[in-house]
Amino acid sequence: MHPTSPAKPLRAYGDREGDGMVQLSFVLQLPPSARAREAAKRFAEAHGIEEPIVATMEAAAEGFAFFVVYGHSKHAVDAASIDVPEVRTEALSREDIEHRIKTRLGRKIVVVGACTGSDAHTVGIDAILNYKGYAGDKGLESYKGFEAYNLGAQVENDQLAARARALKADAILVSQVITQRNCHKENGRALVELLEREGWRKDVIVLFGGPRVDHKLGLELGFDAGFGPGTKPSDVASYLVEQLCSRPASVP
Numbered sequence: 480m481h482p483t484s485p486a487k488p489l490r491a492y493g494d495r496e497g498d499g500m501v502q503l504s505f506v507l508q509l510p511p512s513a514r515a516r517e518a519a520k521r522f523a524e525a526h527g528i529e530e531p532i533v534a535t536m537e538a539a540a541e542g543f544a545f546f547v548v549y550g551h552s553k554h555a556v557d558a559a560s561i562d563v564p565e566v567r568t569e570a571l572s573r574e575d576i577e578h579r580i581k582t583r584l585g586r587k588i589v590v591v592g593a594c595t596g597s598d599a600h601t602v603g604i605d606a607i608l609n610y611k612g613y614a615g616d617k618g619l620e621s622y623k624g625f626e627a628y629n630l631g632a633q634v635e636n637d638q639l640a641a642r643a644r645a646l647k648a649d650a651i652l653v654s655q656v657i658t659q660r661n662c663h664k665e666n667g668r669a670l671v672e673l674l675e676r677e678g679w680r681k682d683v684i685v686l687f688g689g690p691r692v693d694h695k696l697g698l699e700l701g702f703d704a705g706f707g708p709g710t711k712p713s714d715v716a717s718y719l720v721e722q723l724c725s726r727p728a729s730v731p
Contacts, residue, residue, distance in 0.1 A: 489557075499551045501550065503547070504547045504548075505522065530551055531550035532549045534547045564695050568717050576713070587625060591652070592608050592651070592652030592653070593634035595653055598666070600654075600657065604652065605618075607688070608627045608628075619712055628646060649723060650683060650684040651683055653688065653702075654688050655688070655689040684719060684722055687704070690707070
């Protein structure tokens with residue numbers, strides 16, 4: 480059987496298979512002391528950790544201590560019963576991406592991206608769109624077959640939509656780093672609803688990205704796909720090329 484589809488419920492793996500050993504880290508409002516160590520053990524036990532060992536107790540600030548507790552967890556998970564939507568795209572090389580755009584589309588792919596709402600953190604959208612890219616993987620503006628527009632931070636949904644429509648964008652990329660009170664969900668859903676009201680949602684690929692984003696959330700909010708932490712520009716490029724080249728109008 481494939482290792483990602485185990486037949487039995489899984490327990491955490493510490494020193495040996497199925498021993499259920501886990502680590503729990505937290506801060507308590509107590510200075511480091513014997514009393515604080517015992518409080519940390521009891522706190523861990525309240526969370527189902529058996530035979531807890533306080534591996535780390537360090538001062539975090541005046542009157543606070545940081546703990547790492549090691550112990551047994553009796554819980555298990557049935558991985559075979561989990562069905563999670565994933566972005567299933569062939570990982571293409573830069574050469575393959577450029578070749579498919581040139582031979583199958585015959586034009587550049589226009590992409591417009593931004594951090595929307597009050598989000599001022601551009602690290603995500605910059606990593607995907609800007610030439611420098613991320614982890615040695617250059618951004619979309621480095622490709623000959625892409626025309627990338629990075630609108631930056633704190634862009635309102637109507638501004639993003641208007642700019643994308645004026646440029647006749649093939650794709651809109653939304654990055655959300657700020658997630659307090661689920662504002663990333665509200666901003667994302669509002670953009671999709673705006674495009675639907677304007678009547679051109681079906682004409683553009685809309686992608687959602689951020690540290691608390693996955694494909695499941697993207698689909699729930701009405702996006703075509705969601706990309707989470709660790710996504711590289713080539714992942715997004717491969718997805719867009721596959722989606723656009725699969726459209727009947729894109730085939731010569």
